[in-house]
Amino acid sequence: MKLSKPLFMASGKRDTSLFNRTSELISFEQHIDWNRILKHDPFKCSQSLICQIAAGAEMKNSAANAIYEFVQYSVENNKKVPSRIKQSFERGLSFNQFNETDYSNCFAHYPLCIYSAKTMLKLLDLHTKLFQPWT
Structure with a gap:
């Protein structure tokens, strides 16, 4: 389902030109279980993070830019993305x-999510460092 008005395409809010849409990434995006993410997020921090990043938080943070680009592409091209994710991004x-x-x-x-995008990105980075196996 296409957005009624693809705001991000014309807005130039973020420079996502560094991201290359590989077939592996596109395949990965198709298998994201957005409903599971929302189900396990009672404080709506995932939606808050998407909203904050789309609103311009942490524009110099590469992880924030990757999340922005990922959600932007998914919202426009993946029919399985729930309306709450789309609304967070558009908002x-x-x-x-x-x-x-x-x-x-x-x-x-x-209001139930008390964390800023900066804090959530730091938590994601810490989680990656602690739990991602060494490669």
Whole structure:
């Protein structure tokens, strides 16, 4: 299902030109169980993170840019993405007015999640370092 208005295509909010859409990545995206993610996220922190990143939080963070690009592509091209994920992304884009604090508008929509995008990205990085097997 295509977005009614692909805001992110015309907005130029983030430079995602560094990301290469490999067939492996596209295959990975098709197998994301978005409903499982939402089911195990009672505080809606995943939606808050998506909203904040789309609103411009952590624009210099490579992980945030990867998440943005991943969600952007999934929202536009994957019919299995739940409407709550799409709404979080579109909401964040609508808040993005190129001000440093635009992402703070997301907090009112996800009041149970007390973490900023910066904190959640640090937690994801820590999780990766602690639990990802050495390769």
